[in-house]
Each structure stands twice: as structure tokens, then as C-alpha cells.
Amino acid sequence: MKQINEIKCTFLSLSQNEGLARSIVSGFLLPLDPDVEELADLRCAVSEAVTNCIVHAYRNEVGKISLTLRAYENRTFKMIIADKGCGIANVAEARKPMFTTLPDEDRCGMGFSIMESFSDKLDVKSKVGKGTRVTLTKKLSAVDNT
Ligand SMILES: Nc1ncnc2c1ncn2[C@@H]1O[C@H](COP(=O)(O)OP(=O)(O)OP(=O)(O)O)[C@@H](O)[C@H]1O
Ligand SMILES: [Mg+2]
Structure with missing residues (x-):
């Protein structure tokens, strides 16, 4: 499978960077002419993954989140x-679905299920004390020229 584009960036686990991650995904996907619904789904998926880094991974600290996009x-x-x-x-x-370690903080345990429903494949690798890597793969639908 030949790669045609890639970006990598790193940002801090601050809540304002959730919107930034959504914008980066939009900016990366727009030249590929995505279906509007697919774009909305992938923006939502990145938002869920980044929120997890902010609220769970770096619960009482600020750490680095890396985002890599490939087409x-x-x-x-x-x-x-x-x-x-x-x-x-x-x-x-x-x-x-509905598993959360923060039930008292309005979390409903649906982040991974949402990411999964918006992807063809969702891979989650994690090591306690080392970190987590979530890889979402999605084949975009064909461009509609009608
Ligand atoms: N990056 C991460 N680092 C550490 N733990 C994580 C990370 N992502 C998810 N988790 C753990 O997995 C659980 C499930 O995550 P999921 O996103 O499905 O639900 P949630 O974040 O608890 O709730 P919601 O996403 O619905 O607000 C979390 O409660 C948390 O314990
Ligand atoms: Mg979550």
C-alpha cells in the first residue's frame, strides 16, 4: 500500500488541544475529498482518543500527546x-461498552466503542506506566462525482 501523505505532531494534554486535533484531522482529510459524514465521524474519533489522553493517561499532570496521520x-x-x-x-x-474507571466524573465508557464504530479497525496497545497507542484505520468511501 503506497503512502501518499503523512503528518506527525506533538502537543500537550490541554483541553484546548482537543479542538486543535479535530482541525488537524479536517485539514489533512479535506484534500482527499471525504464524505461529510465520514469526516465528522473521524473528527469525533480523534476527539475521543485525545480526551482519553487528557483525562486518563495524564490524569494529574500535563504530558505529551503525539498524533500521526497517514493517507x-x-x-x-x-x-x-x-x-x-x-x-x-x-x-x-x-x-x-460502558466500562469506565471514572464513573463519578460523567464518563460513560463509550469512547472506545465510538472510535471502533467509526473505523474499519481499531488497535489499542498499552503498557502500565509506559503509555497507550491507539491506531484507527478507515478506508474512505469513493469520491462521489455526481
Ligand atoms: N489513553 C489512556 N490512558 C489510560 N487509560 C485509558 C486511556 N484511554 C482509555 N483509558 C481507560 O479505558 C477506559 C475506557 O475508555 P473510554 O474512552 O471507552 O471511556 P471513558 O473515557 O471512561 O468514558 P467516555 O469516553 O464515554 O467519556 C477509561 O475509563 C480508562 O480507564
Ligand atoms: Mg473516553
Whole structure:
């Protein structure tokens, strides 16, 4: 699969950077002429992943979040969100709908389920004390020229 574009950036785990991440995803995808709904879904997915880094990974600290976006010739899009925060002890459990470790803070445990529903494949790798890397893969629908 030939790569046609890539960006990598790093930003701090501050809530204002959630909007920034959404804008970066839009700016990266727009030249690929995405379907409006797909674009909205992927903006929402990055927002969920970045929020997780802010509220869970770096719970009582500010740390670095890295965002990598890649586009391939066949309209496959990859988005990697990585942190060096607390990590997840049981990834399979964390991915279950409605599982949250912060039930008292208005979290409903739906972030991973949302990311999964907006992707073709969602890979989550994590090590306690080392951090977490979420990789979302999505094949964009064909350009509608009608
Ligand atoms: N980057 C991360 N670092 C550490 N723990 C994480 C990270 N992302 C998710 N988690 C853990 O996985 C759980 C599930 O995450 P998920 O996004 O599905 O739900 P939530 O963040 O708790 O709630 P919601 O996303 O609905 O507000 C979290 O409660 C948290 O314990
Ligand atoms: Mg979440």
C-alpha cells in the first residue's frame, strides 16, 4: 500500500488541544475529498482518543500527546494517537461498552466503542506506566462525482 501523505505532531494534554486535533484531522482529510459524514465521524474519533489522553493517561499532570496521520493510495486513512501516560491494565475490559474507571466524573465508557464504530479497525496497545497507542484505520468511501 503506497503512502501518499503523512503528518506527525506533538502537543500537550490541554483541553484546548482537543479542538486543535479535530482541525488537524479536517485539514489533512479535506484534500482527499471525504464524505461529510465520514469526516465528522473521524473528527469525533480523534476527539475521543485525545480526551482519553487528557483525562486518563495524564490524569494529574500535563504530558505529551503525539498524533500521526497517514493517507495511502487506495484511500486508506490511518490515525495514531499515542501518550506516555499511566497505561491501561486490561485493554480488553477497557474497550467494552460502558466500562469506565471514572464513573463519578460523567464518563460513560463509550469512547472506545465510538472510535471502533467509526473505523474499519481499531488497535489499542498499552503498557502500565509506559503509555497507550491507539491506531484507527478507515478506508474512505469513493469520491462521489455526481
Ligand atoms: N489513553 C489512556 N490512558 C489510560 N487509560 C485509558 C486511556 N484511554 C482509555 N483509558 C481507560 O479505558 C477506559 C475506557 O475508555 P473510554 O474512552 O471507552 O471511556 P471513558 O473515557 O471512561 O468514558 P467516555 O469516553 O464515554 O467519556 C477509561 O475509563 C480508562 O480507564
Ligand atoms: Mg473516553
